[in-house]
Amino acid sequence: MPKKFTVGLVQMAFGKDPEKNLERAISKIKAAAAEGADLVCLPELFRSQYFCQTEDATLFDLAETVPGPTTQALGKVAKKLKIVIVAPVFERRAPGLYHNSAAILDTDGQIAGLYRKMHIPDDPAYYEKFYFTPGDLGFRAFHTRVGRIGILICWDQWYPEAARLTALQGASILLYPTAIGWHPHEKKQHGKAQRDAWQAVQRGHAIANGIYVAAVNRIGHERPDKKSAGIEFWGSSFIADPQGVMIAEAAPNEEEILLGVVDLQRLEDVRRNWPFLRDRRIDAYQGITQRFLGDSPSRKKD
Secondary structure, three states: OOOEEEEEEEEOOOOOOHHHHHHHHHHHHHHHHHOOOOEEEOOOOOOOOOHHHOOOHHHHHHOEOOOOHHHHHHHHHHHHHOOEEEEEEEEEEEOOEEEEEEEEEOOOOOEEEEEEOOOOOEEOOEEHHHOOOOOOOOOOEEEEOOEEEEEOOHHHHHOHHHHHHHHOOOOOEEEEEOOOEEOHHHHHHHHHHHHHHHHHHHHHHHHHHOOEEEEEOOEEEEOOOOOOOOEEEEOOOEEEOOOOOEEEEOOOOOOEEEEEEEEHHHHHHHHHHOOOOOOOOOOOOHHHHOOOOOOOOOOOOO
């Protein structure tokens, strides 16, 4: 395993044509590889605009199998360039059964693993529960030519349990393909706080687990339903080191290829000085599997 490898994040805008989105993504993957990327990650659901703003059963036609067209096309690119590619897909598992997934394509072009998004949101303009079944493969780290990597997707970003369980499997980096932005009418009042919270919680995952974290987002104002204001995706893709230090950050409204080095010696040094994994009280965490503990009825006194 290399002691260092370079991560490339492809921050881009997406149109309505899935084939053109794929072509543009491949072009940017090649550009990232030319700049030295060993591992390239694309944004969540990159083959289309973010269709979950509406509930429309005809949009299930966007889904595909794994293996399928996307993994076949990007597998060829991964093999030719000798890089690892994280390829988010709208996965058609069976009739009526769909997942928000990410396939990991290794340097030989083969699928090294598949992650299915575990946490599925249901908020205004993020109606994902209509489309996606929650993942059933668990939180996993995947062995690739660059090392063990962890994949989580968008809404998973807010859950420390997901980051912890993935890190405990030996991942050196958590990659978060993402589609997140502002409701335009909220941006002026809440926009800065929302984006700051998004970055802060993920930097916290990096610190708490002594691990690199990389989040790759889309940009652009998408309005698939012209009756609504749509979503203004805030870009701001970033890479943070195991102390939460931002080592690379993209603009909120520009297409960019963001590069950052994952240094396993840096990870080792941080964990030696901040030994959070050593000091975990694994004997005292039983309550974490409960939904909520504050509403338990008090025991009656004898």
